[in-house]
Amino acid sequence: MAEHASSHTHSSDEHVGHRVPLWVLAATLAALLALTVLTVSVTAWDFGRATNLWIAMIIATIKATLVALYFMHVRYDKPIVGLILIGSLAFVTLFIALTLMDAAEYQPYLSEFRESPPPGYTPPEMPGEPPPAGAAAPGSAASPGTASPPPGGGH
Known part of the structure; x- marks a missing residue:
């Protein structure tokens, strides 16, 4: 009976996660920061709309790959x-x-x-815009040159 009793500290069913060395995480972080700086600096040049989009997508794909491989541990899975x-x-x-x-x-x-615009469409008046020439201001029925009553009925 004693031969079957062994002192195992862990069983084969336990799963121990992979420990990534700190230098790998630091290098990945440095690469991500460098690629972010590259993304921002590339915007200074105009290569055309389509080329700028492709450059940004390639850099973003490289960054996403680094995150998936090292921070999400896909490389070690x-x-x-x-x-x-x-x-x-x-x-x-x-x-x-x-x-x-x-x-x-x-x-x-x-x-x-x-x-x-489609037929019959009139754009709405924006607040703060002056009324069209010859139109009375909103809320006033006074003719030009006459004073309008004060708001609240003048009581």
């Missing part, structure tokens, strides 16, 4: 976790791409609408 993450991101990318392609189909109609 089972390969299936990484595969699930990549598959999920691929489907999100696919859905966004399909939505953008559909939205591109309606751009001519949207730009046509923005260029000319």
Whole structure:
């Protein structure tokens, strides 16, 4: 009976998380901060709308990859976790791409609408704008050159 009794400090069913060395976390943080500085500094140059978007997306993808690999410990986990993450991101990318392609189909109609308002549309008056020439100020029925009664009925 004594031969079966052993003093194990842990069993094989316990899961111990991977401990990432502090220098790896510090290096990842430094890389993320450097990429953030790069993102901000790239905005100083105009490469064109599409190129600026691509540059920003590439930098953001690199930053997201660093966060997933080191801060979320995907690098140290089972390969299936990484595969699930990549598959999920691929489907999100696919859905966004399909939505953008559909939205591109309606751009001519949207730009046509923005260029000319629909028939019978009158824009609302904005507060603080002067009334059109010849119109009485709101709330006053007095003719030009005459004083209007004070607010509250003059009591």
